Amino acid sequence: MGPGPISADPRVLRAMSAALVGQYDPAMTGYMNEVMELYRGVFKTQNEQTLLIDGTSRAGIEAALVSLVEPGQKVLVPIFGRFGYLLKEIAGRIGADVVVREKEWGQVFTPAEIESAIREEKPHLLALVQGDTSTTMNQPLEEIGALCAAHGVLFYTDATASLGGNDFRADEWGIDAATAGLQKCLGGPSGSAPITLSDQAVDVIRSRRHVEEGIDDGSTGQGVRIASNYFDLSQILDYWGPARLNHHTEATSMLYGARECARLLLAEGMDNAVARHALHGRAMAEGLKGLGLTLFGDTAHKMNNVVAVHIPDGINGDAARAAMLNDYGIEIGTSFGPLHGKVWRIGTMGYNARKDAVMLTLAALEQVLRTGGVTVPASGGVQAALEVYGA
Amino acid sequence: MGPGPISADPRVLRAMSAALVGQYDPAMTGYMNEVMELYRGVFKTQNEQTLLIDGTSRAGIEAALVSLVEPGQKVLVPIFGRFGYLLKEIAGRIGADVVVREKEWGQVFTPAEIESAIREEKPHLLALVQGDTSTTMNQPLEEIGALCAAHGVLFYTDATASLGGNDFRADEWGIDAATAGLQKCLGGPSGSAPITLSDQAVDVIRSRRHVEEGIDDGSTGQGVRIASNYFDLSQILDYWGPARLNHHTEATSMLYGARECARLLLAEGMDNAVARHALHGRAMAEGLKGLGLTLFGDTAHKMNNVVAVHIPDGINGDAARAAMLNDYGIEIGTSFGPLHGKVWRIGTMGYNARKDAVMLTLAALEQVLRTGGVTVPASGGVQAALEVYGA
Known part of the structure; x- marks a missing residue:
């Protein structure tokens, strides 16, 4: 009964003990497509690019930030708890020019405060935690997407601790990228990070597409190369998409678990x-x-x-x-x-x-x-x- | 019956359906310690720092390289198949000065060829695949560690596809860092990457220790900061060690699976x-x-x-x-x-x-x-x- 990870739903754990299938077995790619559709429902989005990152929730955060932000680009992080500092930390490590606003722990930001910071800082991307378990606060996001759109700012949110247990509407709220984990309200174990990306976010990512040597088909080489292979969303999108580009070997049992988490949630509504x-x-x-x-x-x-x-x-x-x-x-x-x-x-x-x-x-x-x-x-x-x- | 991922051992899948326990529950930290000891047996090493990276096998590779190599440092990659190119790719993305030697696919390098390349290039680190499934070749490693030690070069090997099915002796062969995955000879699903680090490798990593903001105890700030939070081995070692520093939330079900893989292998010998x-x-x-x-x-x-x-x-x-x-x-x-x-x-x-x-x-x-x-x-x-x- 802590702040997470929590006891997983036994149905999720049972789903994870299913036999594996090969990486490009039609059954497996079918499951991948199904997972994409299921998580569109969970995130309340029509985003084509909705998939899993193979790692814990902070793997999802790092994949989003390292793929969306080039070194030197400005990232604004409004911080109202420990996980705001984590966004600052991750963005800083990948070389972003990170600027922050800080709230006393136990409070949230008003939209006006965030708009004011956006006007002052003119960031490339706003990175904002939705639910910060360190303080238990749930940052209202309803108005933030429109503010970001008005100022030409990409809007990323970390919904790890909130998704499934608090209202979340990726499309309606104008969110460009959101990531989560299974080990909170989704009722599964840590180790898989659902992510959804708007078309605008995908455009940014695809502009940095560099297929790795050894399997490069010659279509590569644009934009600033993403400084991580594992978290290179441009390749990961091609692995989850029709190209089925070889990248990592999907963590099949975790995918089974993530699939069951979403099935249970959507069955409940x-x-x-x-x-x-x-x-x-x-x-x-x-x-x-x-x-x-x-x-x-x-x-x-x-x-x-x-x-x-x-x-x-x-x-x-x-x-x-x-x-x-x-x-x-x-x-x-x-x-x-x-x-x-x-x-x-x-x-x-x-x-x-x-x-x-x-x-x-x-x-x-x-x-x-x-x-x-x-x-x-x-x-x-x-x-x-x-x-x-x-x- | 492909080159991996393969059908997991049903006993591993059953182990993964066990109920979760809290991240700092003594039962969980006990399992973590047990996993460290089990993988010392699998890698044939006395290395204290033997643990799991929460991601697929290439997550282990990236964690090792980004933590051991600073941008601009030279990495030598002898390439004899697709996964040599992957090491080149990952090292390049993190900003290393990568130099390579290439072999016709279907062949391996002689120790003399590797020594000659080390003499010419004087790299900070040698990154060498053991078993490259793309060609099915198994690169002999017995003499490479001594060559690296003689020239003051760190020796990293990717044993993803070979460990458990081919002889591997981390200590006897003088390996500073090795990583693997579960989805080949270890008989588990993809999604957890065992890693072992020599004392020398740990010294390099600890010299770059920067604890993330929000939980920093003031002990931080040495060396060139590792350009990834998720793959920062200096923090991951402190998470697996007595400090139990908060980092990611360990992927508990994958840890259960990794534990069972090692238990089965060590029971067999x-x-x-x-x-x-x-x-x-x-x-x-x-x-x-x-x-x-x-x-x-x-x-x-x-x-x-x-x-x-x-x-x-x-x-x-x-x-x-x-x-x-x-x-x-x-x-x-x-x-x-x-x-x-x-x-x-x-x-x-x-x-x-x-x-x-x-x-x-x-x-x-x-x-x-x-x-x-x-x-x-x-x-x-x-x-x-x-x-x-x-x-």
Whole structure:
């Protein structure tokens, strides 16, 4: 019940144990095409170029940034938590001219603040986290795409922690590139990073197409070469597209898992999945308040799938987390940087966005708090949660 | 039965469906430590830094090269097939000064040729493929480490296609860095790249340690920063080490799979596994000759786990491959570049290094050859294979 990775859906794990097929077996390329279509549904996009990067969620981030941004181009990163710093870090490593704006942890940016920064900095690309689990804040994105379009800025968002549990609309919100991971609201294991790219993003990427030596058909050699082979989206698009250009060997079992994550979500309906995360997230938050704890941050902008609470006085936060894990088999998290040891973070995401998971966590936490010396109302957590559930 | 990826061992796939545990759960960090020890056995090394990169085999290559080589440093790549070009490509993308030597496809380099190139080029690092599936050649490495040490050159080898099926001795052969993948002789799916690093390689990497902003403890800032966050081995070592520095979220299911691959190989014994690949590889090669086909290349240096044969006159190579797949459910490959459409490549690796797999493939190929208009001796393939098996 931490901020992710979370327990994967058993159906996803079963899907991953299916027999492998060859890299260019029609069954395999059929699965790849199916995965593209499934993730169009998950991202709410018509983008042809919607596929998987073979690595964890930050592999998706790096693939997007290294392919969309040339060394020296300006990237604007509004930072409201640890994962904003990660975008800054990754963009900096690939040689971008990175400029940032920073928000106090626990807050989000207004569209006006972002527009003002765009006017001042005139970046090539805006890189903005949607849900930053370090603070539990969910940055509103609805108006950002139009701002970027008006100023000729590419708009990339990291939806790793938010996708599937919070509203996300790639096309409607004018997002040029978005990446995610399976290990949060999608209910799978870490190791595959879904990505979607607008036509405009694809044009930027294709302008840098350099097919690797050994399989080059002579069509290569334009633009500034992407400084990574593994994350070269121009080649990866050709591997997922009709050209079936040889690049990496697709991580077949992870693809099976990613496929099942999307199938389950789309069968449920994306809006229903978001509503489920909202319900169980609210039950968890109210339950924690019912235990006398104080929520962290601007809760009007809290992600549905994770909540942070101030660790109460008189208890050792790490000892309490250890007791939750060792005595009750439930993992909860702390956070990074300024919040390390100050808050606990508790997730309700993916397969763990369930009533029994919420109730058991609140029941166990009540025991751990009391044993740790904190005065807690008996059954205050589970009663508050049950009220949310309408029981 | 292609050159890989191959059918994974069902035991590996079952291991991958185990429930996930949290990223810093003592069970998970225990598994990580266990994986490090297991792969020391697989690589035949005492290297403390033996771990997994979360991506396909070329992710391991890029992690090694981008972390060991600074832009402008010279890398020498002796090329004897498509995957030598891949090393050149990856090293070039990261800004290395790449120099190459090239061999006709189907041959390997002598130690004297490599020493001569080292003397002429004085590279920072030698990057050499062990087994190049594009030509099926297995480059002898026994003497190369000593040559590199004598000249102060770091020695990296790509053992993706060879490890587990051909002799490999990281320590005895003086290898500073080696990477692999699961989808060949290790019997697993693509998506995790085992890597081992000598103390000397670790020193080079640690000299470039820059902890990412957001979690930096102030200990950072030496050397030329590695131009990738995802492949920054200095941080990845700290994630796998006692510091447990937050970096990516380990791909847990892939780690379970990698762990099971190594457990199975070590239970069999690495030398026994190599002998198994040699036996079934010889049976396949003799069987193909028994069908009247001609082997490609310097067979004295053929990898145990894959064989290439010239496509005989009078048959459409791609149609025959399609018939193998569609009528018999068996995948075989062609090759790249100068060998595309000229040879078929047939693997006997990992879970497919089995007598029944060899016999069925030869039986089916006999039918496909005859149907395609090639005159083949009745049962010539399976009889020749049975002689190898001593039946």
